[in-house]
Amino acid sequence: MDAMFSHLPFLIIIFCLFAGRGVADKAEALFVFGASYADTGNKDPYNQSINQPWRRPYGLTWPGYPAGRFSSGKIQTDFWGDILGLPAPIAYEMLKSHDCKASAKKMRHGVNFAVGGSGIFRAYGFITVAEQVKQLKELIGGSQGFDSHKLSRSVVLISAAGNDYESLASRNGSIEEMIDLVRPVVSGTIDVVKELYESGLRNFVVSNVDRLGCYPEIGKTSCDSKYDEILALHTRLLKESVESLRSDLRELSIIFSDLVSAFNHIFSNPAQFGLVDLFVPCCAEKGGVQMCGEVDEIGRPLFEVCSNVEERFRWDSGHPTQRGWHAIMSLYSNGAKGDNKTISFIEGAPNVIAWLHSLGFVAYSVPTL
Numbered sequence: 001m002d003a004m005f006s007h008l009p010f011l012i013i014i015f016c017l018f019a020g021r022g023v024a025d026k027a028e029a030l031f032v033f034g035a036s037y038a039d040t041g042n043k044d045p046y047n048q049s050i051n052q053p054w055r056r057p058y059g060l061t062w063p064g065y066p067a068g069r070f071s072s073g074k075i076q077t078d079f080w081g082d083i084l085g086l087p088a089p090i091a092y093e094m095l096k097s098h099d100c101k102a103s104a105k106k107m108r109h110g111v112n113f114a115v116g117g118s119g120i121f122r123a124y125g126f127i128t129v130a131e132q133v134k135q136l137k138e139l140i141g142g143s144q145g146f147d148s149h150k151l152s153r154s155v156v157l158i159s160a161a162g163n164d165y166e167s168l169a170s171r172n173g174s175i176e177e178m179i180d181l182v183r184p185v186v187s188g189t190i191d192v193v194k195e196l197y198e199s200g201l202r203n204f205v206v207s208n209v210d211r212l213g214c215y216p217e218i219g220k221t222s223c224d225s226k227y228d229e230i231l232a233l234h235t236r237l238l239k240e241s242v243e244s245l246r247s248d249l250r251e252l253s254i255i256f257s258d259l260v261s262a263f264n265h266i267f268s269n270p271a272q273f274g275l276v277d278l279f280v281p282c283c284a285e286k287g288g289v290q291m292c293g294e295v296d297e298i299g300r301p302l303f304e305v306c307s308n309v310e311e312r313f314r315w316d317s318g319h320p321t322q323r324g325w326h327a328i329m330s331l332y333s334n335g336a337k338g339d340n341k342t343i344s345f346i347e348g349a350p351n352v353i354a355w356l357h358s359l360g361f362v363a364y365s366v367p368t369l
Contacts, residue, residue, distance in 0.1 A: 026085045027361045028150045029110035033132045034159035036116030036319060038077050041068030041091030043116055055293035057283055057305050061322045070116055072315045073322030077112060079329040080157055082367050083352060092135055104145045110154065111139065120160055120188035123167035129160050133195050140199060151200035158192060162209035165230060178230050186237045197249055203359055204254040206242060209234055211263035216314050220279040223267060231260050239347055255348035255355050262328045262345045265336055273327040274311060281314045282306040282321060292316040329366045
């Protein structure tokens with residue numbers, strides 16, 4: 001008995017050490033960079049040429065009115081906030097004056113710099129992802145709220161979803177030209193991670209590009225395979241580059257979210273997600289216009305909205321519905337069952353939840369809709 005109690009102080013110390021490791025807390029903040037798949041309000045609502053996500057019927061599902069998102073409701077940025085237990089980070093343009101001291105409270109959960117139409121290069125003439133990083137660095141330099149501890153315990157999402165390739169395709173660029181663009185796009189993405197790392201950020205999610213060839217078209221019943229070589233090369237090079245970063249950068253934790261694989265799984269198993277009419281946008285343009293949300297000279301809508309938005313994957317010609325994003329984020333968080341194993345859509349961890357737990361962060365399941 002005496003021998004047993006003689007070891008008690010040692011056992012208490014061990015218990016406390018391991019108990020301390022098990023204590024998790026929320027991530028400090030979420031910082032977001034990229035394009036329309038992540039933008040939550042960085043388009044100028046008063047500029048008629050770019051304010052599409054601020055027009056009705058955008059935001060129809062949530063919050064019930066336009067909220068600057070290219071969707072019927074929540075997008076991946078919102079769901080990332082849900083998983084982290086944080087509100088969606090404020091859009092950079094919503095800081096108005098960009099006065100860091102006055103805006104410190106608004107920025108405490110992070111900032112979203114993503115802009116619809118952005119790319120690694122000036123794909124459609126909008127700010128590049130590297131220029132978004134400069135915006136963050138200016139905020140860091142002018143605010144006492146972004147100390148090294150906060151930055152190191154924050155999460156970064158980089159979602160440049162393919163505008164560089166799509167822009168070239170819209171200009172009738174050849175497949176060969178698009179293939180030549182892959183290495184510069186991947187290299188530019190990795191340079192963004194390195195620059196953010198140098199600024200003090202340590203935990204990164206880098207997304208794959210969109211599933212090119214799956215955009216809605218009349219009579220379409222499957223994804224076009226002509227872009228598959230581009231997607232495969234981009235995916236391979238980005239995964240290899242991310243793996244190299246893990247070896248080269250001390251204390252870096254980085255995962256790769258495979259949007260292409262998530263799209264493919266959903267399109268192969270639509271019933272599993274309660275989805276129908278995968279190649280038909282819920283908000284369909286009419287009258288020869290180019291965008292959902294357009295109206296004629298007297299304000300009549302030049303679009304039609306489906307009656308079953310909760311069963312649709314595509315909201316408009318280029319973006320998922322809230323239901324579509326929910327399906328994608330569920331795959332990232334939980335994986336999918338297949339052939340007696342769980343299919344992962346994350347490289348670098350079994351899934352998002354496991355990755356966040358490994359960082360010592362609280363992680364929540366994607367909320368049901």
